[in-house]
Amino acid sequence: MKKFRSQISIGIICVLLGFMITYQFKMISKQKLTADPDTNTPEIITENEQLKNSKQEMQKKIDELDAKTKEYEKTSLGKDAKSKLIYNELLETRVLTGGTEVQGQGMTIYITPKSDIFGSGSDDQVIDDKDLAHIVNELNAADAEAISINDIRLTSRSGIRNAGNAIIINDEKISYNKRITIKAIGKSDILESAINFPGAISQKLTQSCDITMEKSDKVIIPKYNKTYKFEFAKPIEKK
Amino acid sequence: MVAFVGLLIGIIIGIVWNVNIPVKFSPYISVAIFACLDSVFGALRGSISHNFRADIFVSGFFGNAALAVAMVYLGDKLGIPIYLAAVIVFGGRIFNNFAIIRRLLIDKAKSH
Numbered sequence: 001m002k003k004f005r006s007q008i009s010i011g012i013i014c015v016l017l018g019f020m021i022t023y024q025f026k027m028i029s030k031q032k033l034t035a036d037p038d039t040n041t042p043e044i045i046t047e048n049e050q051l052k053n054s055k056q057e058m059q060k061k062i063d064e065l066d067a068k069t070k071e072y073e074k075t076s077l078g079k080d081a082k083s084k085l086i087y088n089e090l091l092e093t094r095v096l097t098g099g100t101e102v103q104g105q106g107m108t109i110y111i112t113p114k115s116d117i118f119g120s121g122s123d124d125q126v127i128d129d130k131d132l133a134h135i136v137n138e139l140n141a142a143d144a145e146a147i148s149i150n151d152i153r154l155t156s157r158s159g160i161r162n163a164g165n166a167i168i169i170n171d172e173k174i175s176y177n178k179r180i181t182i183k184a185i186g187k188s189d190i191l192e193s194a195i196n197f198p199g200a201i202s203q204k205l206t207q208s209c210d211i212t213m214e215k216s217d218k219v220i221i222p223k224y225n226k227t228y229k230f231e232f233a234k235p236i237e238k239k
Numbered sequence: 240m241v242a243f244v245g246l247l248i249g250i251i252i253g254i255v256w257n258v259n260i261p262v263k264f265s266p267y268i269s270v271a272i273f274a275c276l277d278s279v280f281g282a283l284r285g286s287i288s289h290n291f292r293a294d295i296f297v298s299g300f301f302g303n304a305a306l307a308v309a310m311v312y313l314g315d316k317l318g319i320p321i322y323l324a325a326v327i328v329f330g331g332r333i334f335n336n337f338a339i340i341r342r343l344l345i346d347k348a349k350s351h
Contacts, residue, residue: 006293018249
Protein backbone atom coordinates (compact mmCIF):
# COMPACT_ATOMS: atom_id res chain seq x y z
CA MET A 1 0.00 0.00 0.00
CA LYS A 2 2.80 2.37 0.96
CA LYS A 3 4.68 1.50 -2.20
CA PHE A 4 1.56 2.19 -4.24
CA ARG A 5 1.10 5.62 -2.70
CA SER A 6 4.69 6.63 -3.29
CA GLN A 7 4.39 5.48 -6.88
CA ILE A 8 1.27 7.60 -7.32
CA SER A 9 3.00 10.65 -5.83
CA ILE A 10 5.95 10.18 -8.17
CA GLY A 11 3.55 9.88 -11.09
CA ILE A 12 1.72 13.09 -10.15
CA ILE A 13 4.97 14.98 -9.74
CA CYS A 14 6.22 13.78 -13.10
CA VAL A 15 2.96 14.92 -14.70
CA LEU A 16 3.55 18.33 -13.15
CA LEU A 17 7.16 18.47 -14.30
CA GLY A 18 6.27 17.43 -17.84
CA PHE A 19 3.51 20.01 -17.97
CA MET A 20 5.79 22.78 -16.74
CA ILE A 21 8.58 21.95 -19.15
CA THR A 22 6.30 21.77 -22.20
CA TYR A 23 4.49 24.91 -21.14
CA GLN A 24 7.75 26.81 -20.83
CA PHE A 25 8.89 25.49 -24.20
CA LYS A 26 5.68 26.68 -25.77
CA MET A 27 5.91 30.10 -24.12
CA ILE A 28 9.46 30.70 -25.25
CA SER A 29 8.81 29.62 -28.84
CA LYS A 30 5.71 31.82 -28.85
CA GLN A 31 7.70 34.80 -27.58
CA LYS A 32 10.16 34.36 -30.41
CA LEU A 33 7.33 34.19 -32.94
CA THR A 34 5.50 37.24 -31.63
CA ALA A 35 8.67 39.34 -31.61
CA ASP A 36 7.77 42.40 -33.63
CA PRO A 37 9.34 42.25 -37.09
CA ASP A 38 9.76 46.01 -37.02
CA THR A 39 12.03 45.83 -34.01
CA ASN A 40 14.23 43.24 -35.61
CA THR A 41 17.77 44.19 -34.63
CA PRO A 42 19.54 43.32 -37.91
CA GLU A 43 16.99 45.32 -39.86
CA ILE A 44 17.39 48.31 -37.58
CA ILE A 45 21.16 48.08 -37.93
CA THR A 46 21.00 48.04 -41.74
CA GLU A 47 18.51 50.90 -41.72
CA ASN A 48 20.78 52.83 -39.43
CA GLU A 49 23.69 52.23 -41.81
CA GLN A 50 21.65 53.44 -44.78
CA LEU A 51 20.59 56.57 -42.94
CA LYS A 52 24.19 57.23 -41.94
CA ASN A 53 25.28 56.90 -45.57
CA SER A 54 22.59 59.25 -46.79
CA LYS A 55 23.56 61.70 -44.05
CA GLN A 56 27.15 61.65 -45.23
CA GLU A 57 26.09 62.22 -48.83
CA MET A 58 23.92 65.13 -47.82
CA GLN A 59 26.77 66.56 -45.78
CA LYS A 60 28.95 66.40 -48.91
CA LYS A 61 26.29 68.25 -50.88
CA ILE A 62 26.07 70.91 -48.18
CA ASP A 63 29.83 71.37 -48.28
CA GLU A 64 29.78 71.71 -52.07
CA LEU A 65 27.02 74.30 -51.94
CA ASP A 66 28.90 76.16 -49.22
CA ALA A 67 32.00 76.29 -51.38
CA LYS A 68 29.89 77.65 -54.24
CA THR A 69 28.36 80.43 -52.14
CA LYS A 70 31.83 81.39 -50.97
CA GLU A 71 32.94 81.69 -54.57
CA TYR A 72 29.95 83.84 -55.42
CA GLU A 73 30.68 86.06 -52.46
CA LYS A 74 34.28 86.49 -53.53
CA THR A 75 33.38 87.32 -57.09
CA SER A 76 30.74 89.81 -56.00
CA LEU A 77 33.22 91.36 -53.61
CA GLY A 78 34.21 94.57 -55.31
CA LYS A 79 37.41 96.43 -54.83
CA ASP A 80 35.97 99.38 -53.00
CA ALA A 81 36.16 99.63 -49.22
CA LYS A 82 32.40 99.59 -48.77
CA SER A 83 31.84 96.09 -50.07
CA LYS A 84 34.83 94.84 -48.12
CA LEU A 85 33.31 96.22 -44.95
CA ILE A 86 30.04 94.50 -45.68
CA TYR A 87 31.85 91.25 -46.41
CA ASN A 88 33.71 91.41 -43.11
CA GLU A 89 30.48 92.06 -41.27
CA LEU A 90 28.94 89.05 -42.98
CA LEU A 91 31.79 86.86 -41.79
CA GLU A 92 31.41 88.13 -38.23
CA THR A 93 27.69 87.50 -38.26
CA ARG A 94 28.35 84.01 -39.51
CA VAL A 95 30.63 83.31 -36.55
CA LEU A 96 27.94 84.60 -34.22
CA THR A 97 25.14 82.53 -35.73
CA GLY A 98 27.30 79.44 -36.03
CA GLY A 99 27.34 79.53 -39.81
CA THR A 100 31.02 78.65 -40.14
CA GLU A 101 33.47 76.30 -38.55
CA VAL A 102 35.65 78.23 -36.14
CA GLN A 103 38.93 77.59 -34.38
CA GLY A 104 40.95 79.37 -31.78
CA GLN A 105 42.22 79.12 -28.23
CA GLY A 106 39.87 77.71 -25.68
CA MET A 107 39.23 74.62 -23.66
CA THR A 108 37.68 71.20 -23.83
CA ILE A 109 35.76 69.61 -20.95
CA TYR A 110 35.27 65.85 -20.83
CA ILE A 111 32.46 64.48 -18.68
CA THR A 112 32.92 60.74 -18.33
CA PRO A 113 30.35 58.78 -16.29
CA LYS A 114 31.95 56.59 -13.64
CA SER A 115 31.34 52.95 -14.35
CA ASP A 116 29.11 51.17 -11.87
CA ILE A 117 30.63 48.44 -9.73
CA PHE A 118 27.66 46.17 -10.24
CA GLY A 119 27.06 47.18 -13.81
CA SER A 120 23.33 47.06 -13.21
CA GLY A 121 22.57 50.77 -13.07
CA SER A 122 23.79 51.61 -16.56
CA ASP A 123 20.33 52.75 -17.65
CA ASP A 124 20.14 55.43 -15.01
CA GLN A 125 20.45 59.01 -16.07
CA VAL A 126 23.93 60.05 -15.03
CA ILE A 127 24.23 63.45 -16.71
CA ASP A 128 21.40 65.88 -16.22
CA ASP A 129 20.30 68.37 -18.87
CA LYS A 130 20.30 71.09 -16.22
CA ASP A 131 23.95 70.41 -15.36
CA LEU A 132 24.94 70.80 -19.00
CA ALA A 133 22.89 73.95 -19.38
CA HIS A 134 24.53 75.34 -16.24
CA ILE A 135 28.04 74.65 -17.56
CA VAL A 136 27.16 76.27 -20.89
CA ASN A 137 25.79 79.26 -19.04
CA GLU A 138 29.03 79.58 -17.05
CA LEU A 139 31.06 79.40 -20.25
CA ASN A 140 28.91 82.06 -21.89
CA ALA A 141 29.31 84.25 -18.82
CA ALA A 142 33.08 83.82 -19.13
CA ASP A 143 32.96 85.31 -22.62
CA ALA A 144 33.10 82.12 -24.63
CA GLU A 145 32.74 82.97 -28.31
CA ALA A 146 31.63 79.57 -29.54
CA ILE A 147 30.50 76.46 -27.66
CA SER A 148 29.73 72.94 -28.81
CA ILE A 149 28.54 69.82 -27.00
CA ASN A 150 29.58 66.55 -28.64
CA ASP A 151 30.34 68.62 -31.76
CA ILE A 152 26.85 70.07 -31.85
CA ARG A 153 27.25 73.82 -32.19
CA LEU A 154 25.27 75.82 -29.69
CA THR A 155 23.64 78.94 -31.04
CA SER A 156 21.52 81.61 -29.46
CA ARG A 157 18.48 79.45 -30.18
CA SER A 158 19.78 76.09 -28.93
CA GLY A 159 18.01 74.38 -26.07
CA ILE A 160 19.41 71.60 -23.90
CA ARG A 161 16.68 69.37 -22.69
CA ASN A 162 15.85 65.83 -21.65
CA ALA A 163 13.52 64.04 -24.03
CA GLY A 164 12.83 60.36 -23.74
CA ASN A 165 16.02 58.49 -23.02
CA ALA A 166 18.42 61.12 -24.31
CA ILE A 167 19.35 64.77 -24.08
CA ILE A 168 18.27 66.71 -27.14
CA ILE A 169 20.30 69.64 -28.43
CA ASN A 170 19.39 71.23 -31.79
CA ASP A 171 17.15 68.21 -32.54
CA GLU A 172 20.13 65.90 -32.16
CA LYS A 173 20.27 63.21 -29.51
CA ILE A 174 23.13 62.66 -27.13
CA SER A 175 23.24 59.86 -24.64
CA TYR A 176 23.20 60.82 -20.98
CA ASN A 177 25.27 57.90 -19.78
CA LYS A 178 28.16 58.14 -22.19
CA ARG A 179 31.10 60.53 -22.38
CA ILE A 180 30.18 64.11 -23.26
CA THR A 181 32.69 66.57 -24.69
CA ILE A 182 32.09 70.30 -24.31
CA LYS A 183 34.30 72.60 -26.37
CA ALA A 184 34.50 76.34 -25.94
CA ILE A 185 36.51 79.01 -27.71
CA GLY A 186 37.47 82.07 -25.73
CA LYS A 187 40.31 83.24 -23.50
CA SER A 188 41.31 79.91 -22.05
CA ASP A 189 42.45 81.24 -18.67
CA ILE A 190 39.14 82.94 -18.03
CA LEU A 191 37.19 79.89 -19.20
CA GLU A 192 39.22 77.62 -16.95
CA SER A 193 38.81 79.78 -13.87
CA ALA A 194 35.07 80.05 -14.56
CA ILE A 195 34.69 76.28 -14.70
CA ASN A 196 36.92 75.74 -11.66
CA PHE A 197 34.93 78.21 -9.61
CA PRO A 198 33.03 76.35 -6.85
CA GLY A 199 29.48 75.67 -7.94
CA ALA A 200 30.14 75.93 -11.67
CA ILE A 201 29.80 72.17 -11.98
CA SER A 202 27.08 70.70 -9.80
CA GLN A 203 28.07 68.40 -6.97
CA LYS A 204 25.89 65.63 -8.30
CA LEU A 205 27.78 65.64 -11.57
CA THR A 206 31.20 65.58 -9.89
CA GLN A 207 30.07 62.61 -7.82
CA SER A 208 28.72 60.58 -10.69
CA CYS A 209 31.23 61.54 -13.39
CA ASP A 210 34.93 62.07 -13.90
CA ILE A 211 35.39 65.60 -15.19
CA THR A 212 38.64 66.54 -16.89
CA MET A 213 39.49 69.69 -18.78
CA GLU A 214 42.15 70.66 -21.18
CA LYS A 215 43.32 74.05 -22.34
CA SER A 216 44.35 74.28 -25.93
CA ASP A 217 45.44 76.86 -28.48
CA LYS A 218 43.55 75.17 -31.26
CA VAL A 219 40.00 74.18 -30.45
CA ILE A 220 37.89 73.47 -33.54
CA ILE A 221 34.15 73.89 -33.30
CA PRO A 222 31.95 72.74 -36.20
CA LYS A 223 29.28 74.90 -37.73
CA TYR A 224 25.55 74.87 -37.11
CA ASN A 225 23.98 72.77 -39.82
CA LYS A 226 20.48 74.15 -39.96
CA THR A 227 18.96 77.31 -41.34
CA TYR A 228 17.28 79.83 -39.13
CA LYS A 229 13.65 80.58 -39.66
CA PHE A 230 12.03 83.65 -38.19
CA GLU A 231 8.29 83.38 -38.21
CA PHE A 232 7.38 85.92 -35.58
CA ALA A 233 10.33 88.17 -34.94
CA LYS A 234 10.45 90.97 -37.51
CA PRO A 235 12.82 93.90 -37.38
CA ILE A 236 11.28 97.29 -36.61
CA GLU A 237 12.00 99.86 -39.26
CA LYS A 238 12.55 103.30 -37.84
CA LYS A 239 11.45 106.19 -39.90
CA MET B 240 8.00 3.18 -15.19
CA VAL B 241 5.37 5.25 -13.43
CA ALA B 242 7.66 8.25 -13.76
CA PHE B 243 7.90 7.94 -17.53
CA VAL B 244 4.16 7.50 -17.95
CA GLY B 245 3.60 10.54 -15.74
CA LEU B 246 6.09 12.61 -17.72
CA LEU B 247 4.40 11.62 -20.97
CA ILE B 248 0.95 12.54 -19.62
CA GLY B 249 2.33 15.86 -18.40
CA ILE B 250 3.85 16.66 -21.80
CA ILE B 251 0.56 15.81 -23.54
CA ILE B 252 -1.38 18.00 -21.12
CA GLY B 253 1.09 20.80 -21.71
CA ILE B 254 0.67 20.56 -25.47
CA VAL B 255 -3.11 20.19 -25.52
CA TRP B 256 -4.19 22.46 -22.68
CA ASN B 257 -3.90 26.15 -23.42
CA VAL B 258 -3.74 27.87 -20.05
CA ASN B 259 -2.76 31.48 -19.78
CA ILE B 260 0.00 32.18 -17.33
CA PRO B 261 1.18 35.79 -17.57
CA VAL B 262 4.50 36.24 -19.34
CA LYS B 263 6.04 37.93 -16.30
CA PHE B 264 5.94 34.62 -14.46
CA SER B 265 8.12 33.02 -17.13
CA PRO B 266 11.42 33.40 -15.21
CA TYR B 267 9.79 31.96 -12.09
CA ILE B 268 8.65 28.89 -13.97
CA SER B 269 12.07 28.29 -15.49
CA VAL B 270 13.79 28.43 -12.12
CA ALA B 271 11.09 26.21 -10.63
CA ILE B 272 11.67 23.70 -13.45
CA PHE B 273 15.34 23.63 -12.59
CA ALA B 274 14.59 23.04 -8.92
CA CYS B 275 12.19 20.22 -9.82
CA LEU B 276 14.72 18.60 -12.14
CA ASP B 277 17.16 18.64 -9.25
CA SER B 278 14.77 16.78 -6.95
CA VAL B 279 13.93 14.28 -9.73
CA PHE B 280 17.62 13.50 -10.14
CA GLY B 281 17.90 13.17 -6.37
CA ALA B 282 15.01 10.74 -6.40
CA LEU B 283 16.58 8.72 -9.22
CA ARG B 284 19.76 8.44 -7.25
CA GLY B 285 17.82 7.44 -4.15
CA SER B 286 15.90 4.75 -5.94
CA ILE B 287 19.08 3.27 -7.43
CA SER B 288 20.88 3.21 -4.09
CA HIS B 289 17.70 1.84 -2.45
CA ASN B 290 17.14 4.58 0.07
CA PHE B 291 14.39 6.45 -1.76
CA ARG B 292 11.69 7.98 0.44
CA ALA B 293 8.59 9.34 -1.21
CA ASP B 294 7.84 11.91 1.51
CA ILE B 295 11.29 13.44 1.21
CA PHE B 296 11.00 13.50 -2.56
CA VAL B 297 7.60 15.21 -2.55
CA SER B 298 8.58 17.78 0.08
CA GLY B 299 11.86 18.44 -1.71
CA PHE B 300 10.12 18.85 -5.03
CA PHE B 301 7.69 21.49 -3.83
CA GLY B 302 10.05 23.03 -1.27
CA ASN B 303 12.88 23.55 -3.74
CA ALA B 304 10.53 25.01 -6.31
CA ALA B 305 8.98 27.38 -3.76
CA LEU B 306 12.37 28.48 -2.43
CA ALA B 307 13.72 29.08 -5.92
CA VAL B 308 10.68 31.12 -6.87
CA ALA B 309 10.99 33.12 -3.64
CA MET B 310 14.64 33.80 -4.47
CA VAL B 311 13.76 35.06 -7.94
CA TYR B 312 11.13 37.33 -6.41
CA LEU B 313 13.52 38.67 -3.79
CA GLY B 314 16.25 39.22 -6.38
CA ASP B 315 13.77 41.06 -8.56
CA LYS B 316 12.88 43.37 -5.69
CA LEU B 317 16.47 43.96 -4.56
CA GLY B 318 17.94 44.34 -8.02
CA ILE B 319 20.48 41.56 -7.49
CA PRO B 320 20.26 38.43 -9.61
CA ILE B 321 19.93 36.04 -6.66
CA TYR B 322 18.35 33.44 -8.93
CA LEU B 323 21.88 32.78 -10.22
CA ALA B 324 22.60 31.26 -6.80
CA ALA B 325 19.67 28.88 -7.26
CA VAL B 326 20.72 28.01 -10.80
CA ILE B 327 24.33 27.34 -9.79
CA VAL B 328 23.42 25.25 -6.74
CA PHE B 329 20.79 23.20 -8.55
CA GLY B 330 23.00 22.76 -11.60
CA GLY B 331 25.90 21.60 -9.45
CA ARG B 332 23.68 19.17 -7.57
CA ILE B 333 22.25 17.74 -10.78
CA PHE B 334 25.74 16.99 -12.04
CA ASN B 335 26.70 15.57 -8.63
CA ASN B 336 23.68 13.31 -8.57
CA PHE B 337 24.30 12.24 -12.12
CA ALA B 338 27.90 11.34 -11.26
CA ILE B 339 26.74 9.16 -8.36
CA ILE B 340 24.04 7.54 -10.49
CA ARG B 341 26.64 6.75 -13.12
CA ARG B 342 28.97 5.17 -10.58
CA LEU B 343 26.19 3.08 -9.07
CA LEU B 344 24.96 1.90 -12.46
CA ILE B 345 28.43 0.95 -13.66
CA ASP B 346 29.17 -0.89 -10.42
CA LYS B 347 25.90 -2.76 -10.79
CA ALA B 348 26.66 -3.70 -14.38
CA LYS B 349 30.11 -4.95 -13.38
CA SER B 350 28.87 -7.07 -10.49
CA HIS B 351 26.45 -8.97 -12.73
